[in-house]
Amino acid sequence: MNGRSLNRLGLAAVAIVGLAFMFATPRLAELDVVLDLTVYMIMAILALSLALIWGYGGILCFGQSAFFGLGAYSYAIAMFNIGDSTVPFVLATILPAAFAALLGYFMFYGRISDVYLGVITLTVTLILFNAINSTAGPEFHIGRARLGGFNGIPGIPPLNWPFSKGATIDLEGMFYLSTGALLLTYFGLRMLLASQFGRIIVGIRENERRAELLGYDPRRYKLATFTIGGALAGFAGCLFANWGNFVSPTIFGLAQSAQIIIWVIVGGRGTLIGPVIGCIGIQWLSAALGANQPSGGSDLWSKIFANVPLIFGVILIAFVLLVPKGLVPTLADLGQWLLRLRRERKQRGFEPQQAE
Template sequence: MSILTRGPGRTWAGFALAAAVLFGLAPAVLSDFRLSLLAKFLCFAIVAVGIGLAWGRGGMLTLGQGVFFGIGAYVMAMHLKIADAELKGSEVPDFMQIAGIRTLPGYWAPFASPVVTILAIALLPALVAFLLGLGVFKRRVKGAYFAILSQALAAAFAILLIGQQSTGGSNGLNRFRTFFGFSLADPANKRMLFFIAAGVLLAVVAATRQLMNSRYGELLVAVRDQEERVRFLGYDPANVKLVAYVTAAFFAGIAGALFVPIVGIISPADVGIVPSIAFLIGVAIGGRATLLGPVLGAIGVAWAQSAFSETFPSGWIYAQGLLFIVVVGFFPAGVAGLFALRRRRRPTDTTTAAPPAVETEMEFAR
């Protein structure tokens, strides 16, 4: 039985188990360094949930999630740098003083306010996704064309950031000292950031499950599989896709904002084509058509990258590429799809209703 068809009791039990692991077991057995590393992986998992909704359920190969991740991250980073400058009695952040910038740029000024910063983190990525999606989906751009367009957007965004001294250029923004008044040097506050990331991930998974189980979720799958039939029935597929795309961007923006105080740096290297593809690889390996597959895949791939890079610094990228090829070529439903397929093949009583078919998603991108 798929997680999307479980009863309320089993669903709540699953969330309770996840909460026990994240809020109880992990802080008890992991060192502060490893716990901070896991918090970073949870940020990737939040992005992966949105990709699973847009790609796995909606058939939109989103190769540009780094853009929305970067918007949320840079908004948060600008606020933290302004707050640090104010603590030192300076009008501009330290890196601007080194670059010879004596006045705070106009587009930085609104982010001195914590309220404006939080609203911008939530709204800016979603607004950009809405405007882009409106232009793309209304023109019926899809498949490989949509994937190339979103990837080009990620490349353009990274190049734009590199050329801007006011955002740190290729070095990005780093050396944050406080987070809304809390010192980032305090281990207790670092644990607080982990708990925030864990709570946000659980909330995002719960919201996505609700979407998938709703009438909208069924309509999104219908658009993915038979777009013209859905249009014939009187629905606009562009609007259906737009909701999933904006939701995925909203999740990515929140993840980027959490990433900044947890990791302590954001640069163009974190928001371009390579990280956007890395997000996608985790989702594909975990299982893009399932709810928990993207989460487990993103965390697993990020953990493997960290573990293998410590031992084989130059070999991980080849292992990652090989793993992606093997999964896409031979296990298109991902690791989670393998377990679902095994459950489907178990002998069942002929008097009971057959379980719903497992979505194997044999095509890499529709």
């Protein structure tokens, strides 16, 4: 079986498992489990946005939470002023994309190096966090929407079907929407990366100078990649605001930015399914550790396992040092090694002797 056949088989497996999961889960799981899985699907879309920017575009971005938060706040503010979610839903994707395009233009056409790209995007995220966090007074409002400062914006109206204000989407509908959106995002990015545009951005990641000598403008392709990633993060932020009917400045926080990086590192850069698996696995672990925190435990191990950021830090260091490629690429390499070993044994005509 060649690589193309394996690729098609993998895509078919993802589609079958994803659709089965989407339609079977609400019928088999309790409502609280469905609610948890919904946010996992939303965050997986956010992970895919960084997988595109960093894993394939080679752009180290610590600002995905900025676009994520802008999408959530754009939806919340527009929803309180408009009422019908059709326009707010579109704005929650367009505004982060426009902000990413503006920021990316100055970074890429200013020929900022990779390290400074990370510093700038992280700084922008912290600026947004402090700016939104300082809007607690009643004078800070946009139309009928009060920003709320560190208290956030509660009671955000839910999504409704396009141009049908009364037809709102319930919790089960949010699960279908989030899971379907994740599948569409995954396969849409696979198609994008299989196109000429995708091959060019990977080539720029591998050797920017060579791509430039071949006649391609790396700045334009990086800007397009950065803008698409910002739009996906904003879209995920809109879904997140609907999931909890609440948004606060912590969405811009440093912890949120670091988590997105950890998802991609654990799952594996240069893949799409890897960050999805890393995101869902880390979120599940975080929820499990939070639910099983001992009450009043005073021993050392109880305190260690109660410290979720410490656990995440250990996981990050372990993967960077021991599994630098990430989980999915390492498993893929292991599978290829086993297949190659089996093929070599067949070519040599080696057959194990059976015990008599």
